[in-house]
Amino acid sequence: MRRDIFQAIADPTRRAIISLIALQAMTPNAIADNFHTTRQAVSKHLRILTECELVKQEQQGREIYYSLELEKMKEIDKWIEQFRRIWETRFNQLDDLLSTLKKQKKDEN
Amino acid sequence: MRRDIFQAIADPTRRAIISLIALQAMTPNAIADNFHTTRQAVSKHLRILTECELVKQEQQGREIYYSLELEKMKEIDKWIEQFRRIWETRFNQLDDLLSTLKKQKKDEN
DNA sequence: AATTTGCGAAACCAAATAGTTGCATATATA
DNA sequence: TATATATGCAACTATTTGGTTTCGCAAATT
Numbered sequence: 001m002r003r004d005i006f007q008a009i010a011d012p013t014r015r016a017i018i019s020l021i022a023l024q025a026m027t028p029n030a031i032a033d034n035f036h037t038t039r040q041a042v043s044k045h046l047r048i049l050t051e052c053e054l055v056k057q058e059q060q061g062r063e064i065y066y067s068l069e070l071e072k073m074k075e076i077d078k079w080i081e082q083f084r085r086i087w088e089t090r091f092n093q094l095d096d097l098l099s100t101l102k103k104q105k106k107d108e109n
Numbered sequence: 110m111r112r113d114i115f116q117a118i119a120d121p122t123r124r125a126i127i128s129l130i131a132l133q134a135m136t137p138n139a140i141a142d143n144f145h146t147t148r149q150a151v152s153k154h155l156r157i158l159t160e161c162e163l164v165k166q167e168q169q170g171r172e173i174y175y176s177l178e179l180e181k182m183k184e185i186d187k188w189i190e191q192f193r194r195i196w197e198t199r200f201n202q203l204d205d206l207l208s209t210l211k212k213q214k215k216d217e218n
Numbered sequence: 219a220a221t222t223t224g225c226g227a228a229a230c231c232a233a234a235t236a237g238t239t240g241c242a243t244a245t246a247t248a
Numbered sequence: 249t250a251t252a253t254a255t256g257c258a259a260c261t262a263t264t265t266g267g268t269t270t271c272g273c274a275a276a277t278t
Contacts, residue, residue, distance in 0.1 A: 010119035011266080015188070022195055028225060041267050043226060062224050062275040070196040077193065079124070080186050086131055087179040120236080137255065150237050152256060171245035171254050 005075050008052045013037070014045045018068060021055065025067035114184050117161045122146070123154045127177060130164065134176035 009015050017031055028046060032039040046066055049055040054072050058065045118124050126140055137155060141148040155175055158164040163181050167174045 004121070006115075006121075006124065007119045010116045012113070012115075013266085015115065019191065022192060029223090037266085038268060039225075040227085040269080044266075047226080064225070068192070070192055070199070073189065073192045074196075076185070077189050080182065080189065082128065083131055083177070083179055083182045084186065087183075090179070122236085138253090146236085147238060148255080149239085149257085153236075156256080173255070 002051055003048060005052050005054060005072065006079075008049055008054055009076070011045070013041075014049060017042070017045055017049065018054065021066055022068045022070075025058065025065040027063050027065055031066070111160055112157060114161050114163060114181065115188075117158055117163055118185070120154070122150075123158060126151070126154055126158065127163065130175055131177045131179075134167065134174040136172050136174055140175070 009018065013035065016035070020026065020031060020034060028043050029039060031046070032042040035042060046055065050057060050066075052072075054069055055066045056069055058067070118127065122144065125144070129135065129140060129143060137152050138148060140155070141151040144151060155164065159166060159175075161181075163178055164175045165178055167176070
């Protein structure tokens with residue numbers, strides 16, 4: 001079953017792969033060198049990441065370079081946005097409350 | 110096995126629960142009213158979310174109110190930060206390049 | 219041409235997962 | 249006191265998952 005982006009990043013190995021290729025495209029073997037699992041396991045993860053369009057492939061001869069689709073990562077950011085707005089709202093409310101309390105304390109003196 | 114926050118939000122039902130209780134604390138039965146699964150299934154999801162400290166419980170008699178721990182959500186934001194920095198860097202680089210091209214075109218006329 | 223390297227896919231397996239059913243306990247209500 | 253409600257947990261089941269092993273194919277090297 002095809003997975004969504006949240007299911008894709010649920011696995012620690014896949015998150016590590018994403019962080020690895022975020023800066024520079026890498027081949028499956030190069031990626032696998034950073035892990036203690038088999039190259040085929042890494043290949044499997046890359047397929048999952050490719051399926052949900054988190055990474056893209058660029059074939060050069062027999063070598064395939066995988067790179068991160070930053071645009072797709074924004075979908076996670078978008079989902080987080082709703083919570084960011086809430087904690088910013090609460091922060092502002094707290095800030096307002098502190099200001100009010102400070103003002104009240106000042107008027108008492 | 111205890112799950113991390115990324116594994117917690119991998120499930121669509123749990124993401125929906127998180128969005129639901131983000132604004133207002135709710136009881137398991139109230140939450141379950143929004144889904145087509147059993148109350149026990151929802152209860153299971155709540156346990157997973159509680160275990161990785163994404164939600165907190167507040168018992169009032171026989172009713173338990175679940176609310177979102179916004180602070181914990183920032184862990185996802187923190188992980189996304191590394192990619193946000195990259196796409197902002199690339200955006201700035203693109204912006205610089207566009208400015209340079211515009212300047213060159215201006216000098217040609 | 220023969221061999222090596224890069225790589226994905228199939229088959230397998232053990233472990234994990236998500237939902238259901240049934241049950242038990244605590245609290246609220248009649 | 250008896251009944252209803254809220255809720256979590258255990259057991260069960262089917263499905264999904266992650267890693268390994270083996271194999272096959274294409275490209276690069278010898």
